Amino acid sequence: MSAPVAQLDRAADYESAGYVFKSRRARPNSVQIVATHFIWEMRRSCERKSMHITDKTRFFMTEALKEAEKAFAEDEVPIGAVAVYKNQIIGRGHNRTEALQDPTAHAEILAITAAANALNTWRLTDVEIYTTIEPCIMCAGALVLARVKKIVFGARDEKFGGCGSVFNIVNEKKLNHQIEVVEGVLGNDAVLLMKEFFKKKRNRRG
Amino acid sequence: MSAPVAQLDRAADYESAGYVFKSRRARPNSVQIVATHFIWEMRRSCERKSMHITDKTRFFMTEALKEAEKAFAEDEVPIGAVAVYKNQIIGRGHNRTEALQDPTAHAEILAITAAANALNTWRLTDVEIYTTIEPCIMCAGALVLARVKKIVFGARDEKFGGCGSVFNIVNEKKLNHQIEVVEGVLGNDAVLLMKEFFKKKRNRRG
Numbered sequence: 001m002s003a004p005v006a007q008l009d010r011a012a013d014y015e016s017a018g019y020v021f022k023s024r025r026a027r028p029n030s031v032q033i034v035a036t037h038f039i040w041e042m043r044r045s046c047e048r049k050s051m052h053i054t055d056k057t058r059f060f061m062t063e064a065l066k067e068a069e070k071a072f073a074e075d076e077v078p079i080g081a082v083a084v085y086k087n088q089i090i091g092r093g094h095n096r097t098e099a100l101q102d103p104t105a106h107a108e109i110l111a112i113t114a115a116a117n118a119l120n121t122w123r124l125t126d127v128e129i130y131t132t133i134e135p136c137i138m139c140a141g142a143l144v145l146a147r148v149k150k151i152v153f154g155a156r157d158e159k160f161g162g163c164g165s166v167f168n169i170v171n172e173k174k175l176n177h178q179i180e181v182v183e184g185v186l187g188n189d190a191v192l193l194m195k196e197f198f199k200k201k202r203n204r205r206g
Numbered sequence: 207m208s209a210p211v212a213q214l215d216r217a218a219d220y221e222s223a224g225y226v227f228k229s230r231r232a233r234p235n236s237v238q239i240v241a242t243h244f245i246w247e248m249r250r251s252c253e254r255k256s257m258h259i260t261d262k263t264r265f266f267m268t269e270a271l272k273e274a275e276k277a278f279a280e281d282e283v284p285i286g287a288v289a290v291y292k293n294q295i296i297g298r299g300h301n302r303t304e305a306l307q308d309p310t311a312h313a314e315i316l317a318i319t320a321a322a323n324a325l326n327t328w329r330l331t332d333v334e335i336y337t338t339i340e341p342c343i344m345c346a347g348a349l350v351l352a353r354v355k356k357i358v359f360g361a362r363d364e365k366f367g368g369c370g371s372v373f374n375i376v377n378e379k380k381l382n383h384q385i386e387v388v389e390g391v392l393g394n395d396a397v398l399l400m401k402e403f404f405k406k407k408r409n410r411r412g
Contacts, residue, residue, distance in 0.1 A: 102319050103328040103352035104310070113308050122309040137375055138347030141368065145344055146309035159382070162347065166380050167373055169343055174372050176365070 060130040067094040081107035081131035083115035091115030108139035132190035134161035140169040150180045154190030266336040273300040274338045284399045287313035287337035289321035297321030314345035338396035340367035346375040356386045360396030
């Protein structure tokens with residue numbers, strides 16, 4: 001089966017946004033050594049942005065990345081999220097748009113639905129969301145509706161991001177709730193996973 | 207049980223947005239006659255905005271209003287939606303936030319999920335959504351993700367609307383899809399239902 005049009009669109013989108021991706025699993029050659037150097041520069045940049053990453057933040061983002069890896073294994077755009085309440089994961093989600101053929105089955109939507117189910121309330125006022133890629137416009141809207149306390153994400157989504165990239169929904173004063181946002185946490189790992197996914201998609205189509 | 211805080215917030219929001227509501231079922235007195243006159247003015251205003259309502263549009267919006275009435279009967283914020291493909295309803299939804307304790311269980315989200323299920327694809331490129339109130343930011347994002355062709359809605363949501371009121375997500379050129387929007391279709395009926403709901407909530411609390 002050929003790659004879904006939307007996913008290839010996103011691949012093109014990510015490239016046009018200036019990401020220079022490289023597979024983590026490919027063997028190095030001279031071009032790749034240059035690319036690797038670039039990636040280390042990106043990693044340093046990410047780390048500069050998030051100098052004060054705590055062990056807690058790193059732990060939960062690593063769990064979100066595990067969810068993203070599950071999506072990757074299932075041939076879905078590899079984005080993962082976890083919902084955290086009182087330092088415990090109460091909801092997990094990874095992108096399942098293709099498996100469920102549901103445009104709303106994003107990682108964050110699934111994670112907050114699971115969290116609401118766990119707490120038996122739709123008001124997630126003390127819940128923090130860790131997600132590998134900036135929540136999209138739909139997910140950002142859902143996070144405001146759910147009154148989520150804090151969003152921690154890895155890398156920006158320049159084409160559909162709702163936390164500053166295209167719109168800043170989570171910090172709009174006209175709305176009745178604003179959310180604290182921390183970005184750049186293990187962002188390099190999130191981006192590399194995306195790059196590897198879209199490269200695989202293109203190769204399959206080619 | 208007292209009314210959920212969020213619903214009362216929305217009641218206050220709707221009033222602050224300048225709506226002058228009146229129950230359709232109350233008996234008239236002199237104050238209500240003035241209010242009725244005001245409502246007829248609103249209705250005329252709505253009808254001016256949507257002079258070219260076809261029988262088809264009126265039919266599907268009436269079906270969306272039936273969904274909103276179901277929400278009302280279930281003590282949910284009364285918003286309803288239907289998804290239409292080739293002049294047939296393939297998905298229905300009404301707000302079920304309280305019943306499911308899920309912040310994402312809005313009418314439009316449920317309608318497009320049902321439509322995607324009916325067509326077995328998340329790409330709803332030839333689907334039209336009829337909804338009683340302007341889609342919120344989350345739902346507007348979902349409708350763009352689903353590549354919906356057209357949105358027809360009744361009344362604006364000045365506090366959380368994503369089709370022009372707070373953000374204009376469905377016609378943002380930076381995104382990879384824009385949606386045709388028609389507003390003001392049977393908007394008066396949608397507003398009256400909302401007003402009646404919030405009045406009932408306030409009375410119950412008082």
